[in-house]
Amino acid sequence: MRLKLKDLPEENIFSSGHTACAGCGAAMAIRNIAKVLGKEIIIYVPASCLSVFNGLFPSCAWTVPYHHTVFENTGAAISGLSRAMKRKGLDNVTVVGIAGDGGTADIGLQALSGAAERNEDVIYICYDNEAYMNTGVQRSGSTPHGASTTTTPVGKLMKGKQDFKKDVPLIMMAHSVPYVATASVSFPLDLINKVKKAKETKGFRYLQVYAPCVPGWGYEQSKTVELGKLAVECGMWFLLECENGQLKINREPKMKNLETYLKMQGRFRHMDEKQIAELQESIERKWEFYKGYADLTQRLYSGSEASV
Numbered sequence: 001m002r003l004k005l006k007d008l009p010e011e012n013i014f015s016s017g018h019t020a021c022a023g024c025g026a027a028m029a030i031r032n033i034a035k036v037l038g039k040e041i042i043i044y045v046p047a048s049c050l051s052v053f054n055g056l057f058p059s060c061a062w063t064v065p066y067h068h069t070v071f072e073n074t075g076a077a078i079s080g081l082s083r084a085m086k087r088k089g090l091d092n093v094t095v096v097g098i099a100g101d102g103g104t105a106d107i108g109l110q111a112l113s114g115a116a117e118r119n120e121d122v123i124y125i126c127y128d129n130e131a132y133m134n135t136g137v138q139r140s141g142s143t144p145h146g147a148s149t150t151t152t153p154v155g156k157l158m159k160g161k162q163d164f165k166k167d168v169p170l171i172m173m174a175h176s177v178p179y180v181a182t183a184s185v186s187f188p189l190d191l192i193n194k195v196k197k198a199k200e201t202k203g204f205r206y207l208q209v210y211a212p213c214v215p216g217w218g219y220e221q222s223k224t225v226e227l228g229k230l231a232v233e234c235g236m237w238f239l240l241e242c243e244n245g246q247l248k249i250n251r252e253p254k255m256k257n258l259e260t261y262l263k264m265q266g267r268f269r270h271m272d273e274k275q276i277a278e279l280q281e282s283i284e285r286k287w288e289f290y291k292g293y294a295d296l297t298q299r300l301y302s303g304s305e306a307s308v
């Protein structure tokens, strides 16, 4: 049965008193995610904004067991935690890693890939704020084309990031795991139902959640949700779900208003017509790719229950 927002409990698992910035997309998404996951969980967080704003010892906003070690090892740490729980006979405990995009797309990719390939029984959530925010807005593999960061500045030699966003959800689909999905803080119903599905699935589950960052992206803090809606409308973010190899597109993008989306954010404000056209072309290609991939996998894997 699909969850509605009113089905979520009043009580917060990720409680008030955290120190995220006003308007932080990650904090808003994580609050809802935690309510769906419930209390029988262990949370692992590597170095990231979340590892700071969820509270530094001795205070902590998590009301469930919370574990933190280093930046690169989320996949390995949650694998160990999950196996330890099983060894202790605690099969009802869900182990959940929540990492940033830098910790996922770049330094943590190897550990993530290993855990996925072994089909570890864990949920891995990447909150994607599209740069290394905690250390002062450096570009990550997940930073989109054109975005200005402190390591891809706007100047004579460079006008923001020259490369294109790394497609980690697609990399995870290529691991043939039971569940891969993208979601957004701006589509809470879609988000909570994907978390529910992930919770009810066994094996490796991967979710990547769009999470705007007020200081890193340079926008008005009340616009977080609006920005997320525009991102899906213009094709800068796709809402997708891949179950046992079959890709489904949850919301058809209108593929318009890219410029409105870009102009709302300081990180893109320098972009000229040529750069915007390049970006537009890249997202249109991506959209065509996903449509084709969805059709193909629906045909190839319909009726298959085991992972592909």
Ligand SMILES: Cc1ncc(C[n+]2csc(CCOP(=O)(O)OP(=O)(O)O)c2C)c(N)n1
Residues within 6 Å of the ligand: 047, 048, 049, 050, 070, 071, 072, 099, 100, 101, 102, 103, 104, 129, 131, 132, 133, 134, 135, 140
């Ligand atoms: C091995 C290692 N290198 C670098 C760092 C410094 N560091 C801590 S958090 C962070 C940025 C994390 O970026 P991301 O994963 O995108 O999370 P965000 O801060 O954006 O929430 C960096 C570079 C570290 N802790 N360990």
Ligand SMILES: [Mg+2]
Residues within 6 Å of the ligand: 100, 101, 102, 128, 129, 130, 131, 132, 133, 140
């Ligand atoms: Mg980040």
